[in-house]
Amino acid sequence: MHFGPFVLGSNQNIRTTRENAGKGGMAPAFGRSVSSRLPAYLLCAVATLISGHGLRAEGLDRSSSRFYYRTPSGNVSGAGIVRRYFGPVVRPSAVIDPRLDPRLRRAATIAQERANARTKARCWRYVKEALLAAGVVSSYPKTNYAWQAGEELVRHHGFKQLAIRDPYSAPIGAIIVYGKGAGGAGHVEIRTKNGFVSDYQSKNRCYFPVLAVYGKFSS
Numbered sequence: 001m002h003f004g005p006f007v008l009g010s011n012q013n014i015r016t017t018r019e020n021a022g023k024g025g026m027a028p029a030f031g032r033s034v035s036s037r038l039p040a041y042l043l044c045a046v047a048t049l050i051s052g053h054g055l056r057a058e059g060l061d062r063s064s065s066r067f068y069y070r071t072p073s074g075n076v077s078g079a080g081i082v083r084r085y086f087g088p089v090v091r092p093s094a095v096i097d098p099r100l101d102p103r104l105r106r107a108a109t110i111a112q113e114r115a116n117a118r119t120k121a122r123c124w125r126y127v128k129e130a131l132l133a134a135g136v137v138s139s140y141p142k143t144n145y146a147w148q149a150g151e152e153l154v155r156h157h158g159f160k161q162l163a164i165r166d167p168y169s170a171p172i173g174a175i176i177v178y179g180k181g182a183g184g185a186g187h188v189e190i191r192t193k194n195g196f197v198s199d200y201q202s203k204n205r206c207y208f209p210v211l212a213v214y215g216k217f218s219s
Contacts, residue, residue: 066078066079067079091203092168093193094170094172094192096172097215099217099218100215101216101217101219103136104134104172104174104216106136107136110129110130111126111197114126114129114130115198115201118200119198121185124141124145124185124188125199126198126199127149127175128140130190145184145185146187147186147211148186149177149186150175150211150214158216159215160214162214162215164213165210167191167196167210167213172192173190174214175191176189176190176206178206179208179209186211187206189206
């Protein structure tokens with residue numbers, strides 16, 4: 001093992017040690033041997049530090065905000081790491097199901113014409129009135145809560161539950177019924193071409209859990 005000019009076990013170092021011991025003991029010799037090794041330790045530390053800075057200088061050091069890579073030409077490039085995305089989600093427009101009663105699409109249009117900018121917590125009332133005005137139902141539905149809409153429409157007004165769970169996949173005019181929310185009344189809305197309508201319009205579905213999607217087939 002080599003530490004600069006000092007070699008462990010060499011005759012020269014043994015003689016030097018003995019001479020120093022005769023002149024004043026082991027301490028001076030030990031001090032000189034340690035001091036002769038300090039430059040080697042210092043060089044190792046500096047080399048390690050420089051190598052770390054070299055990696056960062058190349059742009060390949062780890063980063064929590066950027067991803068670095070080397071291009072085919074050998075250059076170092078990087079890009080920001082996207083952890084969250086808050087941009088708008090563009091969804092396809094709803095389609096027309098030719099099997100459904102076309103008056104459902106008319107009900108959707110009527111509901112859009114009467115909708116408010118914000119909800120007034122009267123979604124089922126507005127949907128009832130739109131269905132009645134379009135002639136989809138022959139009498140005004142009697143249930144009070146929105147979550148009850150599907151059962152009444154099926155039992156008394158000829159609707160059928162559709163094999164759809166995703167509101168965005170529902171055809172224009174379909175009735176989407178949601179479970180009880182914070183107020184316990186649930187929610188009901190009609191699918192439009194570009195969104196949903198009840199007592200207000202929105203491009204996004206209600207965040208309540210979906211109970212079912214309903215439609216009325218042409219007779």
